[in-house]
Amino acid sequence: xxxxxxxxxxxxxxxxxxxxxxxxxxxxxIDEVRVYGSYPDVHVVGASVLKVDTLKLxxxxxxxxxxxxxxxxxxxxxxxxGGLASISTRGGSSYHTAVVWNGINxxxxxxxxVNLSMMPVTMFNSIKFQEGGSGTAYGSGAVSGVLLVNSNGxxxxxxxxxxxxxxxxxxxxxxxxxxKLGNRNVAVALKLYGSKADNDYSFKNIFKYGEPKxxxxxxxxxxYGLLSDVSVRFTENTQWNLSGWIQHNNKNLQTIMSSTNPxxxxxxxxxxxxxxxxxxxxxxxAFKLKNALLDGKIDYSDPTTNNFSISEFTQFINEIEAKxxxxxxxxxxxxxxxxxxxxxxxxxxxxxxxxxxxxxxxxLSKSFFNRKVLLSTVLRSDMIDGDFKPTTxxxxxxxxxxxFLKLKASAARVFRFPTLNDLFWANTTYAAGNPDLKPExxxxxxxxxxxxxxxxxxxxEVANTxxxxxxxxxxxxxxxxxxSWKYKPVNLSTGESYGDELSSSFKYHVGKFNAGVGIMYNxxxxxxxxxxxxxxxxxxxxxxxxxxxxLTLVYGxxxxxxxxxxxxxxxxxxxxxxxxxxxxNLSVGKNFSISGVKTTVLFTVNNLWNESYQLxxxxxxxxxxxxxxxxxxxxxx
Amino acid sequence: MKKLSVTLxxxxxxxxxxxxxxxxxxxxxxxxxxxxxxxxxxxxxNSNASVSWVSYKxxxxxxxxxxxxxGRSIGDVLQSAIIYRGKIYMVLNNSHKVEIAxxxxxxxxxxxxxxxxxxxxxxxxxxxxxxxxxxWGQKGAVMVYDLSSLSKIDSIPVGYGPEQILYxxxxxxxxxxxxxxxxxxxxxxxxSNNEVEKTIEVAYSPTRFTVDANNNIWAIxxxxxxxxxxxxVIGHKPSKLAMIxxxxxxxxxxxxxxxxxHPTMIDINPSGNTLxxxxxxxxxxxxxxxxxxxxxxxxxxxxxxxxxxxxxxxGDIYCLEAPTFTAAGTLKxxxxxxxxxxxxxxxxIGPNGVLFN
Numbered sequence: 001x002x003x004x005x006x007x008x009x010x011x012x013x014x015x016x017x018x019x020x021x022x023x024x025x026x027x028x029x030i031d032e033v034r035v036y037g038s039y040p041d042v043h044v045v046g047a048s049v050l051k052v053d054t055l056k057l058x059x060x061x062x063x064x065x066x067x068x069x070x071x072x073x074x075x076x077x078x079x080x081x082g083g084l085a086s087i088s089t090r091g092g093s094s095y096h097t098a099v100v101w102n103g104i105n106x107x108x109x110x111x112x113x114v115n116l117s118m119m120p121v122t123m124f125n126s127i128k129f130q131e132g133g134s135g136t137a138y139g140s141g142a143v144s145g146v147l148l149v150n151s152n153g154x155x156x157x158x159x160x161x162x163x164x165x166x167x168x169x170x171x172x173x174x175x176x177x178x179x180k181l182g183n184r185n186v187a188v189a190l191k192l193y194g195s196k197a198d199n200d201y202s203f204k205n206i207f208k209y210g211e212p213k214x215x216x217x218x219x220x221x222x223x224y225g226l227l228s229d230v231s232v233r234f235t236e237n238t239q240w241n242l243s244g245w246i247q248h249n250n251k252n253l254q255t256i257m258s259s260t261n262p263x264x265x266x267x268x269x270x271x272x273x274x275x276x277x278x279x280x281x282x283x284x285x286a287f288k289l290k291n292a293l294l295d296g297k298i299d300y301s302d303p304t305t306n307n308f309s310i311s312e313f314t315q316f317i318n319e320i321e322a323k324x325x326x327x328x329x330x331x332x333x334x335x336x337x338x339x340x341x342x343x344x345x346x347x348x349x350x351x352x353x354x355x356x357x358x359x360x361x362x363x364l365s366k367s368f369f370n371r372k373v374l375l376s377t378v379l380r381s382d383m384i385d386g387d388f389k390p391t392t393x394x395x396x397x398x399x400x401x402x403x404f405l406k407l408k409a410s411a412a413r414v415f416r417f418p419t420l421n422d423l424f425w426a427n428t429t430y431a432a433g434n435p436d437l438k439p440e441x442x443x444x445x446x447x448x449x450x451x452x453x454x455x456x457x458x459x460x461e462v463a464n465t466x467x468x469x470x471x472x473x474x475x476x477x478x479x480x481x482x483x484s485w486k487y488k489p490v491n492l493s494t495g496e497s498y499g500d501e502l503s504s505s506f507k508y509h510v511g512k513f514n515a516g517v518g519i520m521y522n523x524x525x526x527x528x529x530x531x532x533x534x535x536x537x538x539x540x541x542x543x544x545x546x547x548x549x550x551l552t553l554v555y556g557x558x559x560x561x562x563x564x565x566x567x568x569x570x571x572x573x574x575x576x577x578x579x580x581x582x583x584x585n586l587s588v589g590k591n592f593s594i595s596g597v598k599t600t601v602l603f604t605v606n607n608l609w610n611e612s613y614q615l616x617x618x619x620x621x622x623x624x625x626x627x628x629x630x631x632x633x634x635x636x637x
Numbered sequence: 638m639k640k641l642s643v644t645l646x647x648x649x650x651x652x653x654x655x656x657x658x659x660x661x662x663x664x665x666x667x668x669x670x671x672x673x674x675x676x677x678x679x680x681x682x683n684s685n686a687s688v689s690w691v692s693y694k695x696x697x698x699x700x701x702x703x704x705x706x707x708g709r710s711i712g713d714v715l716q717s718a719i720i721y722r723g724k725i726y727m728v729l730n731n732s733h734k735v736e737i738a739x740x741x742x743x744x745x746x747x748x749x750x751x752x753x754x755x756x757x758x759x760x761x762x763x764x765x766x767x768x769x770x771x772x773w774g775q776k777g778a779v780m781v782y783d784l785s786s787l788s789k790i791d792s793i794p795v796g797y798g799p800e801q802i803l804y805x806x807x808x809x810x811x812x813x814x815x816x817x818x819x820x821x822x823x824x825x826x827x828x829s830n831n832e833v834e835k836t837i838e839v840a841y842s843p844t845r846f847t848v849d850a851n852n853n854i855w856a857i858x859x860x861x862x863x864x865x866x867x868x869x870v871i872g873h874k875p876s877k878l879a880m881i882x883x884x885x886x887x888x889x890x891x892x893x894x895x896x897x898x899h900p901t902m903i904d905i906n907p908s909g910n911t912l913x914x915x916x917x918x919x920x921x922x923x924x925x926x927x928x929x930x931x932x933x934x935x936x937x938x939x940x941x942x943x944x945x946x947x948x949x950x951x952g953d954i955y956c957l958e959a960p961t962f963t964a965a966g967t968l969k970x971x972x973x974x975x976x977x978x979x980x981x982x983x984x985x986i987g988p989n990g991v992l993f994n
Binding site for chain 2: 045177207208211256257258259260261303304305306425428429476478479486534537540572573574575576617618
């Protein structure tokens with residue numbers, strides 16, 4: 001009992017530390033976290049399902065979404081340790097993958113990016129990845145895939161308090177903490193986290209004669225955040241969720257390998273988000289009112305070049321949705337969304353930008369043959385500042401052939417509006433925005449099969465999806481020789497990609513012993529086509545081959561995870577490429593209970609065989625380094 | 638467990654397939670005499686500068702020369718280079734270093750590090766003189782290194798944003814181009830004591846030099862584009878040519894060029910009586926000027942030429958085009974009268990000049 005009291009005290013103390021010293025706190029336990037491509041709602045039907053081993057989730061519980069996704073065969077671009085990290089799939093760029101929090105697309109309207117290195121895994125109750133185009137449901141930007149993270153939905157989760165600490169290479173220290181209290185009608189959850197790191201990992205400088213071993217410089221980072229959720233069930237048919245998220249990230253931008261002078265650049269990000277979800281129903285019609293306010297500010301400074309810039313955006317999102325049962329087992333969903341985007345930036349024409357977006361979509365879902373076949377279709381229309389944009393639509397289907405075999409297929413018209421940077425960048429000596437840009441428009445189609453078989457001893461799952469994506473009027477910033485070589489965004493070319501996504505897992509269980517093997521492989525053929533120098537060019541930073549394998553062993557309270565990933569050659573421009581790399585990580589942990597407090601001690605060796613590699617050209621990644629973490633959870637409150 | 642092992646081994650074998658398929662990319666070899674060395678800046682911040690070699694006699698091209706020979710990338714923004722006694726000294730602007738290699742086979746031969754935004758170099762009295770901008774708000778400097786030991790000897794303060802440094806008539810001439818500030822001077826340095834003995838006032842933004850048949854020094858002054866706080870253009874300072882008599886270090890002639898256009902490159906024909914100027918960022922075409930005249934002719938070559946050099950043996954004009962900074966650039970060779978290119982080859986990204994090897 002004393003230990004329980006101690007744990008609660010630790011939580012409170014840690015909370016104070018976070019506020020005072022920017023150290024961190026957050027919960028480490030995720031009730032259900034899956035990374036997969038499926039259909040989070042009735043909007044899209046058809047694609048493969050990829051699940052992450054539970055041990056992998058535990059291993060990454062004190063780390064960022066970028067680390068977790070990279071370990072699950074996703075293509076992550078990272079500007080060095082803790083730097084801007086973004087995800088790209090199926091031949092698309094980072095701004096072609098939407099990131100959706102509690103149903104709200106949180107991509108920056110200024111550049112279309114979300115920094116996944118600033119999003120700790122422990123912040124969320126649910127993490128999913130939906131491959132393929134879902135723009136008809138999630139709007140502009142959901143061209144190649146959608147990363148869906150949720151922090152709400154806490155009414156049915158157990159009350160608990162948890163604390164985790166981690167220390168590791170690069171003098172990285174982090175504290176996470178969480179508390180959730182409530183009953184089935186009212187619940188409150190609070191998560192806090194913070195970290196501080198020198199990030200002075202050793203690396204091999206391949207840009208220098210003799211490839212000397214050096215330490216990464218000017219990469220220090222401080223990060224803290226607070227995320228709270230309140231859920232109230234007024235009646236069985238009426239529920240309200242309110243979420244708030246504050247996040248601060250202060251990051252020195254690391255010296256690139258090719259430079260012999262230390263960087264002095266710094267970037268500070270401050271993000272604030274609040275969302276409200278109110279659900280109620282009348283008869284057989286269910287309504288959802290969604291409102292959100294997002295604010296993001298970036299303060300960049302580099303005294304060596306006298307480059308100081310501040311940019312800030314605000315998004316006000318309002319949405320109403322109605323679902324009604326229809327057509328005997330079918331469902332009709334109607335959605336209306338109004339979003340107001342404003343931005344201020346030193347580099348914008350007249351310093352600011354404003355955009356009003358209005359959209360509406362309707363979907364119909366219906367099952368046939370005793371739910372053996374499911375069909376879903378969506379029709380969407382968008383209006384921006386009074387102008388109608390091309391209508392988009394999608395169709396998906398699933399067919400449960402046998403109890404262990406499911407077939408899936410989908411096709412979607414996808415689109416992406418130009419970002420505010422594309423449209424409003426001021427006409428300067430070196431760059432200019434382009435207010436005449438058209439939206440990118442294209443197709444994303446895929447089909448696949450899922451095989452699943454399990455007994456008391458073994459479980460086997462194999463999923464495979466093939467896809468084809470074609471995006472016209474792809475927006476690229478290029479130098480314009482007809483206008484003083486200024487960099488300008490233009491609807492340059494057509495992006496085409498096709499490929500294969502294979503995932504398989506084998507699990508064996510007997511007594512106290514559990515073992516599992518997972519293998520994921522992605523083949524991506526991606527090209528740009530157009531009447532220019534880019535014709536036939538492989539897309540930059542998009543590997544043709546990616547492979548991930550993991551081996552898990554559990555016996556009693558002991559656990560071990562070996563994780564291996566291979567990433568193939570990546571072009572960084574028309575003439576240069578980064579070579580393939582192999583990275584392996586090993587984690588060993590022990591779970592035990594002290595006075596009812598579940599405790600996990602985990603020791604991880606990252607980059608086991610000292611691979612020298614880059615995710616972005618000239619940005620060093622660490623050689624072998626170590627991490628140790630202790631996570632504790634008390635759930636009987 | 639047996640199935641487990643088999644699966645894991647299969648996965649590792651599978652990965653080795655890709656390893657063998659893709660490991661040997663970007664490899665080419667060759668000797669690099671009897672051709673031009675093309676300096677490809679690459680894109681700023683992308684660390685993809687490179688060197689190309691183009692044969693005089695054929696269309697043979699070797700790209701990524703330094704990488705191919707030494708197995709490493711050369712750095713970020715290859716601003717300029719010189720060849721001296723069998724070695725090439727390559728100035729990497731945003732890597733803040735000078736890479737040294739054999740000019741014949743490009744085997745690496747040393748690195749000078751710790752510079753601060755270096756731009757150009759020259760050799761005098763067995764010393765390497767390198768101009769550098771220094772940090773924002775600071776005036777530039779000429780850094781002096783011993784050619785044999787590559788150790789630093791001296792640092793000579795000059796004006797803002799020093800660009801080309803020329804060794805002529807026993808003196809060093811530094812074009813203070815303004816850099817991130819503005820300047821309109823040329824510093825004259827005595828290499829025997831490494832001191833600035835005179836500062837000559839010219840038009841705004843002197844950037845490059847050439848020497849004519851009379852041993853006079855010509856500087857091209859690009860002029861300025863003036864912006865307000867919202868980056869709108871509110872005015873210009875004109876571009877000009879300045880002819881300096883090296884004996885008295887005075888400007889003896891000034892030729893007005895353009896009121897609102899800003900060429901940055903200059904070179905001269907083998908007989909030293911016809912200047913070629915133009916090119917650079919945001920300037921179209923190449924023009925000529927007879928050194929005894931005050932009015933220029935042209936353009937004799939049209940298009941966006943990012944950099945150019947004149948072959949000192951036959952007068953051919955080697956023009957570099959950098960249509961984008963992510964795709965390959967182009968080298969076009971013209972005869973001395975301009976007109977249509979007699980040779981066109983694809984080179985590296987962002988080419989800005991050539992050396993005649």
